[in-house]
Amino acid sequence: MATTLTLLGGTVPAPRAARLHALKNCLAVIIAVQKLLEREVTGQSRERLQRAQDAAARMRGLLEEDLTRSSRADDAKFCSSEEIAQDMVRRVEDRAEASGVQLLVRCGSRGLRGVRSELVEALANLVLNAIDVTPRGAAVQVSLDDTADGAHLWTVQDSGPGMPREVVAHLGTPFCSRKEGGWGLGLAVVQSIVKRHGGLIRIESSPASGTLASVYFPSSADS
Structure with a gap:
């Protein structure tokens, strides 16, 4: 069956762009902390941190892309x-x-x-x-x-x-x-x-x- x-x-809710900006700001804090941790970790922990940094970078790219889309409704x-x-x-x-x-x-x-x-x-x-x-x-x-x-x-x-x-x-x-x-x-x-x-x-x-x-x-x- x-x-x-x-x-x-x-329709997309009006506060959506504001939420995206808020998420981007939160992510910026996470990325900044990751940068600070680079000085303190070594070996396998550093590899794990790099994976987390890569994931954060991908997330930032997705948020920026979504923000761009939200601003181009007139396209x-x-x-x-x-x-x-x-x-x-x-x-x-x-x-x-x-x-x-x-x-x-x-x-x-x-x-x-x-x-x-x-x-x-x-x-x-x-x-x-x-x-x-x-x-x-x-x-x-x-x-x-x-x-x-x-x-x-x-x-x-x-x-x-x-x-x-x-x-x-x-x-x-x-x-x-x-x-x-x-x-x-x-x-x-x-x-x-x-x-x-x-x-x-x-x-x-x-x-x-x-x-x-x-x-x-x-x-x-x-x-």
């Missing part, structure tokens, strides 16, 4: 679905080739209004996760379509083994994993982008048919 999860979209413009699909393929084709997975992409949509780089990132994340669970020699099917009511629908269908109900229920939670490489953080990124574009995500999974990820953007997101 198929299990379904719908992740609702919506939204009409994006060609064909160009979004082409950019996505360029990002994932090496992974698909290395995994022996075929990409079948169909683009029946003219396009939608949004931030192109974010839309490409969202679609690529879904496709990369699908590739990672699809057996060698099988295919991942991707479609970008317009609906009868003028909205936009993306679908990504893998050929994997499907997911248990309890895993589907926690998708979108960072570090929840459907595979060794992790699905939850990737889907959390997708969910955040889709929210900013007023859309929603629906995940359907069954052992018989694999997993289908559907992303719906309302017609109001169009140009």
Whole structure:
């Protein structure tokens, strides 16, 4: 029996940018303390400190990227679905080739209004996760379509083994994993982008048919 999860979209709360800045300030304190500790630790402890510093640097990069996105809402413009699909393929084709997975992409949509780089990132994340669970020699099917009511629908269908109900229920939670490489953080990124574009995500999974990820953007997101 198929299990379904719908992740609702919506607008980003106004205090979000302030929270991001607060997190960045807290992280700056952590990084400063790590710098001071460099003088005091040696050997294996120094290696552990370096790993912590690397993680803090990655976190700072993510926060800065998110702050940049929050400040560029006015960058939204009409994006060609064909160009979004082409950019996505360029990002994932090496992974698909290395995994022996075929990409079948169909683009029946003219396009939608949004931030192109974010839309490409969202679609690529879904496709990369699908590739990672699809057996060698099988295919991942991707479609970008317009609906009868003028909205936009993306679908990504893998050929994997499907997911248990309890895993589907926690998708979108960072570090929840459907595979060794992790699905939850990737889907959390997708969910955040889709929210900013007023859309929603629906995940359907069954052992018989694999997993289908559907992303719906309302017609109001169009140009």
